Amino acid sequence: MAAPTLSAADAEKLNSLKSSVAALPQISENEKNGFINLIARFLSGEAQHVDWSKIQTPTDEVVVPYDTLKPAPHDPAETKKLLDKLVVLKLNGGLGTTMGCTGPKSVIEVRNGLTFLDLIVIQIENLNKQYGCNVPLLLMNSFNTHDDTQKIVEKYSGANVEIHTFNQSQYPRLVVEDFSPLPSKGVTGKDGWYPPGHGDVFPSLRNSGKLDLLLSQGKEYVFIANSDNLGAVVDLKILNHLVHNKNEYCMEVTPKTMADVKGGTLISYEGRVQLLEIAQVPDEHVNEFKSIEKFKIFNTNNLWANLKAIKRLVEADALKMEIIPNPKEVEGIKVLQLETAAGAAIRFFDNAIGNNVPRSRFLPVKATSDLLLVQSDLYTLEDGFVIRNKARTNPANPSIELGPEFKKVGNFLNRFKSIPSIVELDSLKVTGDVWFGANITLKGKVTIVAKPGAKLEIPDGAVLENKEINGPEDI
Structure with missing residues (x-):
């Protein structure tokens, strides 16, 4: 990948930021490098401009209708073989603050006194018992949820599920005024930092050592989903399809309703399948993007990816997902956090597809x-x-x-x-x-x-x- 080209002023800005970040003891070399790379891409103005005239509606080969998938194997031994290739990863970095709760959102009680996390563990435990397989559960925490999650996970020590936790990257918030990291301004607590979006799941899997561990256990696919989506359960038909067709990536999409008009959608673009987010849409086409007639599906953020492909792409530094700038204010200081989304990685994987799933697989609890x-x-x-x-x-x-x-x-x-x-x-x-x-x-x-x-x-x-x-x- 060519290094981003920067103006002399921006190159100076970046060098100064690099030396400030190098002096931060709280984060690893991997995190420092990841952060500087993201900033360099941002400064180079490397924006993904979409040429509206090139957008095509994906065919059924690209976004496969769920009801055309072959049934999962009837033989329990074949099902066990299939499930032994699988890992379930839940994005567990969010706090329940918007709903007035402290700690990870996944420990909010959903029903019958059971939390999101309880339900996830029960589901995987039942799969493992039923088929005698070993589907592990991975929780990707942020520095906001790590300590609480470690304590909570102890209660599942007797469960028939191998549970791994790892942290996504911790990046310093960037002070807009002078382009310096907020922690070097004396904001040393959690407010000085941010987790850079769930697109960070791929490098963090590798940096944590979990990716190599899973590959050494013969695992092939990871099913990634938000921990607050109650519809995101393991689906044997989808897994079977991906294994047989050697699809490196699959995004579950579902028909749009008026409530989902801002959700990202899948398009065919220059011969590849790509996620189109509302932020990338030129102003004059926003109404068209929101219409249910032209863009009929949206991204559920239930994602399936091949573990070897993740390793290949991360090691080649090839996952250049669109950057989402997220401006904030901390203690009266204007800061910027740059984030990426996991769904945007679809265009870098070979033989990537969408799967148009029933609405029942999308049941998020946001409020x-x-x-x-x-x-x-x-x-x-x-x-x-x-x-x-x-x-x-x-x-x-x-x-x-x-x-x-x-x-x-x-x-x-x-x-x-x-x-x-x-x-x-x-x-x-x-x-x-x-x-x-x-x-x-x-x-x-x-x-x-x-x-x-x-x-x-x-x-x-x-x-x-x-x-x-x-x-x-x-x-």
Whole structure:
């Protein structure tokens, strides 16, 4: 790969940054090099400009429809052989702060007192027991979640799952004003640093030594997914397809709804499959990008990759994923963090494909409105799997909007004596100081708005169907 070309001023900036970073004792040489490479690429203006006229809709060979995949082998011995090639990796670097929780997001209770992590361990344990295989679980932590996760993982020491943890890179935040690392400005705590996005999973797998360890155990594929996506479970049909067709990379995509219009999509571009993110779209084409007609699918961030291919590409420094600049402010100082996304790596792998999977494989919990869905009678829990209730005839989930009073998990749980029945709900919008009793049923379109300064209680056993409620008299 050619080194990025820099102007004299930028080269000086980079050299000065290099010597400041060299003096930071908190991070490894690999991390220092990775950070400087990222900054050099950023300074060179190496942006991925997409020529709109060259974009093509991928064919079914490139984005394979899920229902055309061959069934997984019926013979349990063949299934065991297949699963013994697999590793499951969950992205576990996120904190539950947006939902008002401390510590890793993966330890938020989802259902029946079980956390995301509990469910992941139960699922893999059941696979290992059923087929006598050894599918290990890897957790990629960030420096924000590492210590807590180490303690939490101890509780699974008796489980039939080999659990590995490793940290993704820790990079210094960059002070915009003078292009110096924030930690050298005296911000020595966690605020001086950031994890550079999940695109970092590939170099971090190698730098941690885990990649070579897994290859030495005969592992061939890694299934990477967000720890908060309850639909991201091991799928034998997909694994079987990749092994037989020697696909080095597979991104699971699913049909777009109006809720997903900003999600990245797959395109065919100059003979390769590529991820197109909204940030890369020229302004005049943004509406076209958001339309469901032209770009019908979006990236679920369930990704499958061949471990040997990861090793080859990382060692050749060939994974030049698009850089995502993320401006922040820390203690009144404007800083920049440069990040990359794992999905953008698709164009560097040989024989890469998308797989157009059912929506059930995308069930992320990003907010308490999602928690309401998965804790309700819309789902049940079987062997660690969150299964959708067949009694719901509408393939789409209800749209739920809860006001700021419900944003934190603690407040959300306090405001419901029990989670309402929502199997026949189309949409729910709640605004203001609203409290729910037990055994409530919601159907159709329900809007509940408490008047400013007034507390509105929905009584036990209430059945609300296609109603707009502004006070007790409307119930």
